[in-house]
Amino acid sequence: MRNLIAFPLLGLGVIIQSAIVSQIKLLSGYADLPLLMLAGWALQQRVKSAWHWALLVCVMLGFVSSMPWPILVVSYLGLVFSAQALQRRVWQAPLLAMFSLTFLGTLFMHILSFGVLSILGTPFIFADVMSLITLPSLLLNMLFSIPVYAFMREMAKWVYPIEEYE
Amino acid sequence: MNSRSLQTTIIFLVLGGILALALGGFFGPASRQFGSGLIELQTWFAARFLGIQDFFTAPRDIVSLRARNDALESQVSQLQTQIIELQQLTGETERLASLVGFAISKPENTYRAASVIGRDPSPFLHYIIINIGSNDDIRRGMPVVTNQGLVGRVDAVIADAARVQLITDPASSVNIYLQNAETNAVLFGSVTGDVSLDMISQNEVVEPGDLILTSGLGGGYPSDLTIGQVVTVRTLEFELFQQATVQAAVDFTRLEIVLVITNFRPVDIAPLEPQTTP
Numbered sequence: 001m002r003n004l005i006a007f008p009l010l011g012l013g014v015i016i017q018s019a020i021v022s023q024i025k026l027l028s029g030y031a032d033l034p035l036l037m038l039a040g041w042a043l044q045q046r047v048k049s050a051w052h053w054a055l056l057v058c059v060m061l062g063f064v065s066s067m068p069w070p071i072l073v074v075s076y077l078g079l080v081f082s083a084q085a086l087q088r089r090v091w092q093a094p095l096l097a098m099f100s101l102t103f104l105g106t107l108f109m110h111i112l113s114f115g116v117l118s119i120l121g122t123p124f125i126f127a128d129v130m131s132l133i134t135l136p137s138l139l140l141n142m143l144f145s146i147p148v149y150a151f152m153r154e155m156a157k158w159v160y161p162i163e164e165y166e
Numbered sequence: 167m168n169s170r171s172l173q174t175t176i177i178f179l180v181l182g183g184i185l186a187l188a189l190g191g192f193f194g195p196a197s198r199q200f201g202s203g204l205i206e207l208q209t210w211f212a213a214r215f216l217g218i219q220d221f222f223t224a225p226r227d228i229v230s231l232r233a234r235n236d237a238l239e240s241q242v243s244q245l246q247t248q249i250i251e252l253q254q255l256t257g258e259t260e261r262l263a264s265l266v267g268f269a270i271s272k273p274e275n276t277y278r279a280a281s282v283i284g285r286d287p288s289p290f291l292h293y294i295i296i297n298i299g300s301n302d303d304i305r306r307g308m309p310v311v312t313n314q315g316l317v318g319r320v321d322a323v324i325a326d327a328a329r330v331q332l333i334t335d336p337a338s339s340v341n342i343y344l345q346n347a348e349t350n351a352v353l354f355g356s357v358t359g360d361v362s363l364d365m366i367s368q369n370e371v372v373e374p375g376d377l378i379l380t381s382g383l384g385g386g387y388p389s390d391l392t393i394g395q396v397v398t399v400r401t402l403e404f405e406l407f408q409q410a411t412v413q414a415a416v417d418f419t420r421l422e423i424v425l426v427i428t429n430f431r432p433v434d435i436a437p438l439e440p441q442t443t444p
Contacts, residue, residue: 014287015284017287018284018285018286018287018295019283019284019285021287022284022285022286022287022289023285025289027358028289028357028358028359029289030289032287034287061287064284064286064287064295064329065286065287065288065291065293066286066288066291066293066321066322066329066331067286067287067288067290067291110290113288113290114290117290117336117337120337121337122290122336122337123336123354124290124336124357125357128356128357128358129290129357132357132358133289133290133357137289
């Protein structure tokens with residue numbers, strides 16, 4: 001039941017992303033708060049609802065953003081898949097897993113966005129995209145990943161109390 | 167009268183006489199020295215008394231002063247908040263006044279003002295979200311402007327909000343008219359948020375400072391909306407067209423209030439475009 005916190009929490013995340021985070025630019029890039037929240041959530045061992053949260057993020061972002069929805073679906077579901085794979089391999093170093101997931105997730109999503117939007121006719125220059133959007137976004141995502149991970153860990157403890165988990 | 171009463175009467179008479187003489191100014195130098203001595207003594211006593219009074223009353227005063235200080239600080243912060251709110255209101259009023267002035271200067275259009283409440287979550291796209299939608303008769307394709315110039319056009323609408331594609335979006339293209347050169351060209355956005363001109367004929371002379379207006383060609387935007395000025399022109403002989411960088415009239419990083427032109431309906435000219443036959 002506590003999993004329903006996903007609706008207000010992710011809704012707030014998308015609103016903050018649209019109203020605030022998108023204004024805090026480094027060159028032309030900015031952080032991706034929903035991606036970080038989802039990564040932080042999916043990396044928690046006790047969490048069993050990461051796929052649901054990913055789909056919810058896709059729906060919310062698809063509603064707000066002009067980005068084609070297949071990019072969102074593939075990126076965020078891919079992120080959860082990677083998180084679960086990483087969780088099994090680097091479970092003793094959760095921050096390392098968070099950094100790796102943030103790095104890979106951001107890179108994957110940006111390359112996918114670049115590819116799909118280019119196919120749809122938006123004239124992008126790869127070098128510009130990498131230097132002006134992807135690398136600055138990557139840096140900001142890495143910076144924000146630590147506090148977001150800590151927050152999502154506390155949230156996971158609340159949603160999945162130890163007694164229930166055991 | 168006994169001897170004691172007589173003695174008292176004499177003393178009173180002597181002292182009264184001395185006092186009368188003193189008041190009459192006959193003991194001037196002596197009375198001044200006496201008076202100054204008294205004053206010094208009183209001053210000394212007063213100073214000691216005040217010191218002792220301070221010593222005993224100071225703790226109570228510090229507490230009351232601190233309380234008073236806290237109250238004043240709280241009042242100052244409230245006033246500062248009010249000042250900030252009033253400054254915001256003043257700024258908003260100025261912006262609205264300039265928008266109203268703009269609307270009056272172009273009476274052929276009807277406008278609806280909207281606040282910018284968000285931007286696209288993806289850095290690849292340059293869109294804004296405004297707080298009016300289909301409930302306010304906003305439709306897809308309507309142009310969005312400020313008093314400075316063209317902002318973009320409505321891309322998607324829900325009941326109480328709409329998404330606007332800015333002219334700085336990499337996928338945006340606007341047919342424009344260079345006023346001084348009297349020629350048409352196309353304005354493109356970019357990932358950096360800068361706008362540039364392309365498709366300027368090699369035969370035309372375009373100079374920095376030339377004014378850029380919408381041409382109305384293609385039916386996507388009304389004509390004669392200001393976009394900006396030419397900054398630099400790039401002419402290469404081996405290319406088909408000239409290109410130019412543009413300084414947009416609108417500051418897209420500080421968009422807060424915009425106007426939607428509600429009486430403009432975009433024309434879809436796709437069916438009229440010639441199709442290639444195999």
